[in-house]
Amino acid sequence: MIPLLSSADLFLLPSAQESFGLAALEAMACEVPVVASNVGGLPEVIEHGVSGFLHPPEEIEAMAESGIKLLSDAAVHASVTRAAAAHASGGNSARRRSCPYERAHERVIA
Secondary structure, three states, rough: OHHHHHHHOEEEEOOOOOOOHHHHHHHHHHHEEEEEEEOHHHHHOOOOOOOOEOOOOHHHHHHHHHHHHHHOOHHHHHHHHHHHHHHHHOOOOOOHHHHHHEEEEEEHOO
């Protein structure tokens, strides 16, 4: 999955619902900028205009405009890609978030 995702220029996630946004975070970690719906946990993962773009799910044209902006402006693409990768590798990574859940599951199982 990583080689395929890493070869992308853009990750579009027009979800009507999202719990956490792990797919977006994975794309960001692979240095792929994300355009997504502003639903569920995605605003916790993506800072609009900085580490990606967020739009209401019904605003498909706005998502398309953000995608075109990323694909047609190399400076914007580079800036968003850097911010996204930095965010994904920082304290908000899926692995760091999952650790408390793993410990809770281990306590329940024990």
